[in-house]
Amino acid sequence: MKxxxxxxxxxxxxxxxxxxxxKFGFNNKMVWHNDNELPKSDLVVLPGGFSYGDYLRCGxxxxxxxxxxxxxxxxxxxxxxxxxCNGFQILVETGLVPGVLLRNKYLEFICKNVFxxxxxxxxxxxxxxxxxxLELHVAHNEGNYFCTDDQLKEIEDNSxxxxxxxxxxxxxxxxxxxxxxTKNIAGIFNKRKNVLGMMxxxxxxxxxxxxxxxxxxxxKNLIKNIK
Amino acid sequence: MKVSxxxxxxxxxxxxxxxxxxxxxxxxxxxxxxxxxQGKYFEIDVKENDPSKAKVIVEDMCKKLLANLVIENYKxxxxx
Numbered sequence: 001m002k003x004x005x006x007x008x009x010x011x012x013x014x015x016x017x018x019x020x021x022x023k024f025g026f027n028n029k030m031v032w033h034n035d036n037e038l039p040k041s042d043l044v045v046l047p048g049g050f051s052y053g054d055y056l057r058c059g060x061x062x063x064x065x066x067x068x069x070x071x072x073x074x075x076x077x078x079x080x081x082x083x084x085c086n087g088f089q090i091l092v093e094t095g096l097v098p099g100v101l102l103r104n105k106y107l108e109f110i111c112k113n114v115f116x117x118x119x120x121x122x123x124x125x126x127x128x129x130x131x132x133x134l135e136l137h138v139a140h141n142e143g144n145y146f147c148t149d150d151q152l153k154e155i156e157d158n159s160x161x162x163x164x165x166x167x168x169x170x171x172x173x174x175x176x177x178x179x180x181x182t183k184n185i186a187g188i189f190n191k192r193k194n195v196l197g198m199m200x201x202x203x204x205x206x207x208x209x210x211x212x213x214x215x216x217x218x219x220k221n222l223i224k225n226i227k
Numbered sequence: 228m229k230v231s232x233x234x235x236x237x238x239x240x241x242x243x244x245x246x247x248x249x250x251x252x253x254x255x256x257x258x259x260x261x262x263x264x265q266g267k268y269f270e271i272d273v274k275e276n277d278p279s280k281a282k283v284i285v286e287d288m289c290k291k292l293l294a295n296l297v298i299e300n301y302k303x304x305x306x307x
Binding site for chain 2: 056057060064093099100102103104105106107144146147148151180
């Protein structure tokens with residue numbers, strides 16, 4: 001299985017993602033933002049970080065970079081594209097997934113472990129995952145998911161919400177919402193569910209001694225689904 | 228020709244920075260504020276001498292990059 005991780009100026013989770021993808025069996029290539037062509041891939045990942053120093057709006061400049069034309073074409077033809085954290089911010093700026101990510105409600109950078117509830121398994125990312133509640137890591141300043149009422153109705157009608165911030169029992173109350181996201185949304189799909197954007201970092205949870213192992217479950221399951 | 232554009236958050240979008248500025252001003256004694264909303268201001272020197280053409284170019288920039296129309300409005304405010 002082939003994957004590509006795009007490196008933008010200011011990406012800083014690109015190599016963590018490379019380590020994670022290789023650990024679970026992907027043949028991964030790093031791709032520079034200024035390239036025109038994507039290598040042949042089964043999965044393209046937009047990693048976390050601070051592309052272009054978060055200038056203008058997080059992800060807005062990266063979303064216009066050269067390689068993104070190929071990424072958008074790849075996504076529109078049904079290819080799997082996953083954006084984590086800053087990658088999610090880039091995805092919303094391209095319009096591949098609906099909504100935007102605003103500054104965190106309480107104006108603080110959040111760096112901690114959170115629980116997320118997997119809402120929808122009818123997609124290549126979470127299908128067959130034998131856990132509903134994952135412990136993952138978040139680290140962001142702009143993770144406050146927002147969309148218009150019309151968009152919210154549409155994403156709910158199409159079951160596009162991928163994961164919610166929750167407590168360890170899967171309850172999604174306001175107290176478990178770290179950043180003010182609409183409806184505790186931590187990750188969403190596009191309509192076809194081949195594009196996933198999410199704030200939590202599964203690549204930071206792939207070692208049970210250092211962090212936790214729920215990211216390992218995610219990647220093991222992902223590669224199984226793609227095969 | 229210089230064209231200026233102002234980007235503001237739409238009415239229903241939460242603006243926590245604006246809230247903090249409001250509270251700070253309030254604490255400084257400015258008690259007569261209803262609301263503060265923070266926005267962005269761009270001054271763009273366009274290689275175009277026709278004001279209406281220059282405006283159209285900056286408007287296109289606003290739509291494609293400077294503003295995110297899900298949450299923001301733009302307004303071309305002056306040309307000189």
